[in-house]
Every structure is written in C-alpha cells, then in structure tokens.
Amino acid sequence: MLRLMLPCAWLLVVLFFAIAADWLPMPSPTDMDFAAAEQGPSAAHLLGADLDGRDILSRLAYGARVSLTVSLIAPLIGLVFGSALGLFAAYYGGAVRTAILALLDAMLAFPSLVFALGLTVVLGPSVQNVTLALGVMSIPAFARIARANALPLIGREFVLAARTAGASDLQIMVREILPNMTMALLTYGLSVTSVMIVAEGSLSFLGVGVPPPTPSWGGMIADGRESLERVPHVSLIPAAVMFLTVLSLNLLGDSLRQRRGGGRGGLA
Template identity: 40%
Template structure:
C-alpha cells in the first residue's frame, strides 16, 4: 500500500523543466577546441582587469641599461628599444586592445541591429535606402574604410573605436535583416499583428529574439576582426600614441629591429594571433551549437 502511494506521488511530480542554458552548455562543452579558446579569452579578460597590478615593471618607464635584451629570467619577453619590459607592456596592452575591440563591436551591434530590424520588418522604400547605404560601405575594404574615417577624424583611440564601429554596422544590419525577413513570416507574428500589437512590441518581443543566436555567433568572430583592424590602424600610426602599450603600436615600433631583436615584434604578434584565433574558434563552436541548420544536419 505504501509503495503504491509513493509511486503515485512520483508520477504526480512535474517533469524536469527544459533549460536552454543547460542544453547549450551540454552541447558546447563537447566542442573541446572552442572550450579551450573560451578559457583563454576568459583569462585575457581577467588579465585586462588585473594586468596593471601584476605587471613586474612599469610599462612606460625606460631602462637604458637593458635595451633590446632577449627573453630572460628578469624579462620574460625581453625588452624593447627603450629598455621597457615587453611582458609588462603586453599585460597592460591587453586591456587597451580588448576595450577598443569590444567597444567598437558593441556599438556596431546596437546600431546595426536597429537598422536591420527596421529594414527587414518594414521593407519597401525604407529597406532599399538602408541596404543601398550598406552597399556603399561594403564597396570599401574594412581597413581602407577605417583608415579613411580616422584620417578625417584624426588619430586616437576613440576615433579608432568610431572607425571600427562604422564599418561593422553594415555587416550587423544585413545579418539582422535576413533573420528578420525569415522571422516575420512566422504564424505568431501574424497573430500579434491581427491582435493589434504595436510595431515596437512585435519587433522587440517576437522578432528580435529570433536573431540573438546568429548575433552571438557573429559578434565573437567580429571581435577578432576588430582587434586586427585596431592593431592595423595603430601600426600605421593612426591609433594609439607611440608610448602607449597597445599591441599594434608595439608591432610598429619593433619593426625596425626585426633583424636584430625579433622578439620585439614576435611577442605582440603572437598575442594578436592567439587572441584572434581564439575568438574565431569560439565563433565556430557557437555556430555548431546554435545554428539550427548545422544542428539538424
């Protein structure tokens, strides 16, 4: 009798609720390469916060007794042409490079998402105007467009963020527009329209959630592009000031010593390479997990 009562109580208990987050983590942790890349980026973000406090040397203070020294116990990554510790400059530069790339991509994400939602939802003349403007930006290579923008605004970190943001907007707009065109054909969107829901409510409650997975994938890959663009602008002298420990600036200042002290270029180059590679690997892993076309194949 007691066993029957216990069984009936178990049968009446609700089944475990489906958790999208748990399902995502269960699938994502199977992607070992992407998981390792995620750990690497997490460590970089931690370094961005604590780098100035754990740097063994002042990244700005020259030491003329240790000019262009190779890697050693005293200087893990060697010193530059002013005797400054490269490892300390890399630690401090992590915050600068990540801040520039994250800020530019985040601003481009906001502007591009809004334009893409408006373009895809309303269509017609609005869609044509927005897409033709995007086509104009797409006709220029990203770095060339960024150089032109910084040349107009003037060199500096803030202007680099604006330049990278501007050439990121059309990519986000086109991506969101495509997802919006697909989402607005769903039955629940038509039902919301028939019930008199406002355009704003339909766009942000019913359509925008359908674009999130694609945006997450694209953002991770776009951060890598932003790091390359920001470093390229600084390398050309259009970004951070020469004394700033930014990775692109370090590459630029060390190119004159490539034959005699290759570590001056090699260390920031490795930092840029590994960071961009990690973001691309994370993007590939997220695409495998979140893209329904790949999941169903």
C-alpha cells in the same frame, strides 16, 4: 572539449593580465631601462625588453586593455545600429528599405580598413576614435545579418498573431522578431570581435591608431619591424599574442555556431 577549453583558458589569461596589470609586480609600460634595451627574456624582464628598454610583458598587459576595449565596444556599436537598420529594412518595404539598402551599399563600397583609416585620420588618433571608426565599419555587416535573419520570421505565425492582437510595429519587432535572431547576431558578433583586434592592430601598425605612449599590440609589432633580423622577439612576441587571441575567439565562435546547428543564417 579540449578545443573549447584551451581557447577559454587563453582568453582568461589575457583578461586577467588586462584587469590586474596595475597590481601585478611588473614595471610601468612606459619606464625605459636602457641597460636592458633589446634584451631577450630574463629574470628582470620575463619576455624581454623592446628597443627602448620597456618591459614587453608589461606592455602586452596594458595593450590587452586597448585591444579588449576596442574589440568589445566596436562590435557593440555595429550590433545596435546594424541590427536596427537590418530589422527596419526587413520589416518595411518601399522607400524605407531602398534608402537603408542604398546607405549600406554606399558604406560597403569602401574597403573596410580604408574606411576605418580615413575616419580615424579625420577624427584623430585615440582609443575612443579608433573604437568609433571600427564600430561604424561593422554596421553594414550586422545590418545584412539582421535582415537575413528577420525576413523568414516576419511571416511566422507568432508575428501574425501579435499583429492581429493589435501590437504596434515597434512592439512586434522588439518583442517577437528580435529575440528570435539574437543568438545569430551574438554568434556573428563573437567572430567580429576577433576581426576588430586585427583591425585595431593594423591601424596602430600604420600609425593612426592608439597614439603613444599608450601601448597597443599593433604598435608594439610596428616598433620592432625595422629590427626583425637583430631582435625578432620585439615584434614576434606581441604578434604571437595577437594570433593566439584571434585564434581563440574564432574557435569559440565556431563552437557556438556548431551548438546552434551550424549557424544557418547567422553568417549567410
């Protein structure tokens, strides 16, 4: 029970700060207090200030908005388009299956982060483009999960009964097959959410993610990487927040998989 409560509590705290950042008594994330630059935790700056004197707690709160936006919308893109491709590849054979699998193999031929990095560079750095790039990156994985879960269902009695009753292919896929693999897709989606937080942080760390002055966790870690020996808190605090958030999401995903019987097929 504690294993489930602690991750939920941490995620609620992150969500609260992301939603209520505008109303909390914190400095603006872009305000520079040069007198407090590189200062550790204090009454004025509860988690300290970065190299430019910006409040770390405030930047973490506003950066949470970026991380949560990307980590929720990007998997949704992969879920919608990947599930459709996987379902069609499982239901139809011949040229349709061959074309879809070839497309997925081509996308998987690129390392995921390199693919997202290249797409972000082409589109330009912004929250929307980072989200789109990571969403496209997740499509092949969702498609494979959807296909793996759909294949055993196609020959089941309820599908044959629907086909005998005159249901169209689209009706069978949407009404009969999709609802029976929704839980597996959502369980996998929760795991992908944590991956997206790390991927967004990696792109921002490399300088092609969310452009400044918009704060992001990856950008905050990158800001202090050259001063780790002198002011380690500038990078370590956002790194710890990202670590705890990703860990909490993974623990929730594990709990959900265990509740549905170990997630057989969900991550196959």
